[in-house]
Amino acid sequence: MRDRHYKLVATLMFVFLGLWTIISLFPYYFQFITSFKGIEEVNRITPTFWPDEFLWSNLDLVFSDETNVAALLDTLLIASANTALAVFLGSLAGYALARFPRQAGGENMAFWILSNRMFPPVAILLPMFRAFDTVLGSTDNHLSLIILYLVFNMPLATWLMMVFFRDAPRELEEAAYLDGYSPLRAFFKVTLPQVVPGMMSVALLCWIFAWNEYLFANMLVGSNVAVNTIQMPGFVQGAQKLWNLAALFSLVAVLPPVVLFMVLRRYMVRGLSLGVVKG
Amino acid sequence: MARLEIEGLCKGWDFPVIDRMDLTVEEGEFFVVVGPSGIGKTTLLRLIAGLESPNEGRIILGGNDISRLPPYKRPVAMTFESYALYPHLSVFENIASPLRARRLPKAEIEQRVKDVARLLKIDQLLTRRPAEVSGGQKQRTALGRTLVAEPEVFLLDEPISHLDAKIRHELRAQFHTLEALRRVANVYVTHDYAEALSLGDRIGVMGRGGLVQIGSAHEVFEKPQTLFVAEHLGQPSINVLDCELTARDGVLHARHRESLLTVPVAQAHVQRLNGGNADRVSYGIRPQHIAVVADGEVVRDGLHVIDSTVTLFEPLGTYAILITETAGATITALSSPEHRYTQGESIRLGIDTAEAFFFDAVNGKNLVL
Numbered sequence: 261m262r263d264r265h266y267k268l269v270a271t272l273m274f275v276f277l278g279l280w281t282i283i284s285l286f287p288y289y290f291q292f293i294t295s296f297k298g299i300e301e302v303n304r305i306t307p308t309f310w311p312d313e314f315l316w317s318n319l320d321l322v323f324s325d326e327t328n329v330a331a332l333l334d335t336l337l338i339a340s341a342n343t344a345l346a347v348f349l350g351s352l353a354g355y356a357l358a359r360f361p362r363q364a365g366g367e368n369m370a371f372w373i374l375s376n377r378m379f380p381p382v383a384i385l386l387p388m389f390r391a392f393d394t395v396l397g398s399t400d401n402h403l404s405l406i407i408l409y410l411v412f413n414m415p416l417a418t419w420l421m422m423v424f425f426r427d428a429p430r431e432l433e434e435a436a437y438l439d440g441y442s443p444l445r446a447f448f449k450v451t452l453p454q455v456v457p458g459m460m461s462v463a464l465l466c467w468i469f470a471w472n473e474y475l476f477a478n479m480l481v482g483s484n485v486a487v488n489t490i491q492m493p494g495f496v497q498g499a500q501k502l503w504n505l506a507a508l509f510s511l512v513a514v515l516p517p518v519v520l521f522m523v524l525r526r527y528m529v530r531g532l533s534l535g536v537v538k539g
Numbered sequence: 540m541a542r543l544e545i546e547g548l549c550k551g552w553d554f555p556v557i558d559r560m561d562l563t564v565e566e567g568e569f570f571v572v573v574g575p576s577g578i579g580k581t582t583l584l585r586l587i588a589g590l591e592s593p594n595e596g597r598i599i600l601g602g603n604d605i606s607r608l609p610p611y612k613r614p615v616a617m618t619f620e621s622y623a624l625y626p627h628l629s630v631f632e633n634i635a636s637p638l639r640a641r642r643l644p645k646a647e648i649e650q651r652v653k654d655v656a657r658l659l660k661i662d663q664l665l666t667r668r669p670a671e672v673s674g675g676q677k678q679r680t681a682l683g684r685t686l687v688a689e690p691e692v693f694l695l696d697e698p699i700s701h702l703d704a705k706i707r708h709e710l711r712a713q714f715h716t717l718e719a720l721r722r723v724a725n726v727y728v729t730h731d732y733a734e735a736l737s738l739g740d741r742i743g744v745m746g747r748g749g750l751v752q753i754g755s756a757h758e759v760f761e762k763p764q765t766l767f768v769a770e771h772l773g774q775p776s777i778n779v780l781d782c783e784l785t786a787r788d789g790v791l792h793a794r795h796r797e798s799l800l801t802v803p804v805a806q807a808h809v810q811r812l813n814g815g816n817a818d819r820v821s822y823g824i825r826p827q828h829i830a831v832v833a834d835g836e837v838v839r840d841g842l843h844v845i846d847s848t849v850t851l852f853e854p855l856g857t858y859a860i861l862i863t864e865t866a867g868a869t870i871t872a873l874s875s876p877e878h879r880y881t882q883g884e885s886i887r888l889g890i891d892t893a894e895a896f897f898f899d900a901v902n903g904k905n906l907v908l
Contacts, residue, residue: 434590435623437610439688440640446611449636453627 295508302503318508328509331491336516338402338487339470342409346466347459349410350417355447357418358425370422376415381475384411389479399480405487408476413466420465424458425451460527468517488513541566541601541614541691543724548586548596556582558748560596564692564724569714571727573735574745575771580728581620583745584694587726588617600691600724611640616685617694620701622677624669630656630680631665637688655683659713675706686719693720695727699734714738732772736760744768766821766903769896775826775860775871781900782822784812793822793897798867802843805892811907812897820906823896826860829872832889842889852880863888 294302296314322328353373356364365372388408392399428451436446474489482490492513495506521528543564550557556579564570572580585591587598589610598606605613616637624633631652632639638648656662659679664672669680678698685693699707711734714720714727729735735742736756743750744759744767752764763769769777780800782793791804791812802822804812812820832844847865854876861872861880865888872888880886897906 429621429623431619431621431623432625434588434610435617435619435625435684436636436640437590438588438613438615438617439637439684440611441636442609442611445640450625453625 291507291511294504295511297504299500299502299504315504318504322505322508322512327486328491331486331488332512334402334485335471335487335489335513338405338409338485339467341402342406342413342470343463343467345406346410346413346417347421347463350414350462351421351455351459353414353418354421354423355425355451357422359430370419373415374419377412381412385475385479388476392480400482400484402485404480405470405473405477405485408480409466409470409473413469416469417462417466420458420462421455424455428454457527460524464520464524464528467520471513471517541723543587543692543726544597544599545587546597546599548598549594550579550582550586550591551594555748557586557593560749562743562750562753564726566724567721569720569725569727569738569740570743571729571735571739571741572743572745572750573729573732573739573771576730578745578747579749580730580745581696584617584696584726584728587692588615588694589613614691615694616688616690616692618678618681618685618696618698620697622669622681624677624680624684626669628668629665630661630667630669630672630676633669633680634665634683634687636684651687652683655687658686658717659683674702675710678702678706678710686717689719691723693723693725693727695725697729698727700729700731711737732774736772744771762905762908763896764905764908766823766898766905769823769898769905773825775873777823777825777896778829778870779898780822780824780868782820784818784820793820793895795822795866795868798865800845800866800868800870802845802890802895803892804897805841805895807893808895808897808907819900821898821900821903823898824890824894826871826873828891828894829870830889830891831861831872831874831878832887834887838889841891841893843892844887844889847886847888849880849882849884849886851882854879 290309293309293311296316296318297308297311298313298315301308301312353364357370361367361370388411389399392404392408396404432450432454433443433446436450437443441449472489473487477487478490481487488509492506492510495502495509543562545560545562548557548560548562549555560583562570572583574580582591586593589605589608593606596606597604600614605615625636628636634652634655635648638651643651652665653662656665659682661672661676661679661683664676664680669677672680682698685695699710702710715738727738739756741753742756742759743753745751746765746767752759752768754762759768760772763772766779770779780793780795781797782795784804785792785794787801791809792801793804794801832838832842838844845865847863847870849861850864850869851860851862852874853860853862856876859874859876861874863870863872863886870888874880898904899906
């Protein structure tokens with residue numbers, strides 16, 4: 261009796277989860293097959309769920325256009341440089357807030373830094389454009405976005421790193437001092453290794469934000485430098501609406517975050533649960 | 540050469556923790572600080588190590604004032620109560636850490652770590668992580684890390700308090716025999732009086748503000764200068780009765796103010812007590828100086844016998860603790876575990892009056908020292 265009941269629940273659960281998986285994955289499936297359809301097939305009134313023929317030549321069409329490749333590389337450069345800066349600076353600030361809260365401004369300072377994430381980004385869109393245009397002369401370059409994204413990634417990195425550093429026992433650092441390490445060497449020998457899992461998850465979050473950002477990129481760059489998110493609409497803005505190539509390009513753009521996430525998943529779970537369990 | 544001197548050391552936050560402390564620990568001496576938790580024992584070690592800076596006073600090591608040096612420039616090694624092992628490094632790397640800090644050649648590091656590990660019997664564990672070894676092995680690793688550094692002062696903060704009894708005993712024996720500890724000044728902190736009595740060449744009992752009494756194990760245990768020292772050393776702890784001194788039939792008696800218990804004062808103490816003018820005292824008698832007197836047993840001289848009732852009998856293997864109600868006062872005595880007493884049983888207790896202490900009721904000073 262109990263057994264049968266259990267089996268019923270298990271079956272229903274699997275049916276439900278199966279349906280859910282299909283629903284979630286279907287858009288990706290459709291994007292995938294659309295990527296390799298011909299444009300005639302894409303525009304057909306009755307959609308096809310398996311292409312008449314896989315047109316691998318679509319890959320050529322996308323990547324033979326240098327601007328598409330450049331957009332991917334520009335985004336990679338901007339996201340990576342921004343992440344490195346955000347994690348580096350955020351770690352320093354987070355360490356200061358965790359270890360010397362009084363000198364670093366205390367809870368109020370920490371909260372103020374976090375509060376920079378709380379306004380709607382669009383509110384500072386025009387002022388930021390003006391500011392960058394005035395200071396840098398032109399905004400259409402890598403540097404402007406690398407710096408601008410710090411506005412959003414630094415608070416996140418600082419706050420999370422502060423939590424991770426707080427959880428790293430101070431006594432270990434003190435033990436390192438007594439072993440003869442100066443504060444800087446002790447930091448690298450003992451403290452940093454303890455926050456690496458957390459740091460990885462922070463880096464991943466920062467990188468994904470920068471990789472996906474559209475609003476500011478659209479305002480600041482576009483000619484000399486282009487990023488994925490502003491390159492993508494180009495496929496369907498002309499006289500010809502190349503939905504298949506747009507799908508293919510965004511499929512390529514989605515891959516790096518997915519791969520990164522899979523590689524860093526181990527750290528991600530540990531890192532995010534660090535703050536939760538111990539904090 | 541490596542004598543540790545502390546002069547007029549002061550440290551406090553909202554209240555003074557250490558107040559004008561003076562102390563000298565000789566080279567090769569094992570100095571044990573014992574005291575209740577939260578009294579500032581660890582703070583003292585942290586001051587010597589440089590993890591805290593003193594408000595006043597100087598710390599001098601081998602003739603050099605090290606008070607202003609940062610911890611990493613002091614020739615001091617310390618074990619932490621929590622062991623503070625680096626979780627991401629192997630046992631080998633943990634022990635090697637002080638040597639790596641000095642950037643010694645690889646071969647020398649390897650040799651010295653292995654020597655220390657062999658000495659501490661952890662040479663089989665060098666590749667493991669701290670999380671993969673037992674509590675006693677963690678402690679040995681932490682100890683190895685301090686030994687390998689060859690410092691001039693060893694600071695040991697409750698190094699064996701959190702281990703189980705068997706390993707505690709084993710490691711205690713190790714402290715007695717470690718040659719390396721005989722060449723430097725050692726400051727060992729514990730809250731366990733047995734550890735202190737066993738290990739200390741000298742013992743400092745720490746109370747509010749600093750060291751209350753310094754002396755050999757025999758001195759602090761047998762001749763406590765204050766009530767605080769007497770209460771803190773010994774398990775079960777000393778019986779303390781708030782008493783009045785009164786003459787009865789020409790003999791001086793201590794009369795408990797809260798019960799009917801009255802005990803004659805031994806002849807040896809009378810003179811000292813008459814010298815002072817205190818008529819109110821804290822009467823202290825250790826449980827081991829109170830014994831059960833069997834029916835018909837010949838009562839030896841100096842033993843004051845009183846009727847009492849058993850309230851609790853606690854056999855502990857080699858001895859037993861007997862808590863009794865004696866003329867209305869609660870008295871703890873030691874007995875042999877062989878005879879099992881039951882609650883409510885009537886017995887006779889013999890108090891060895893010559894072993895009693897008399898402390899000033901106001902300032903706690905020992906009046907019969």
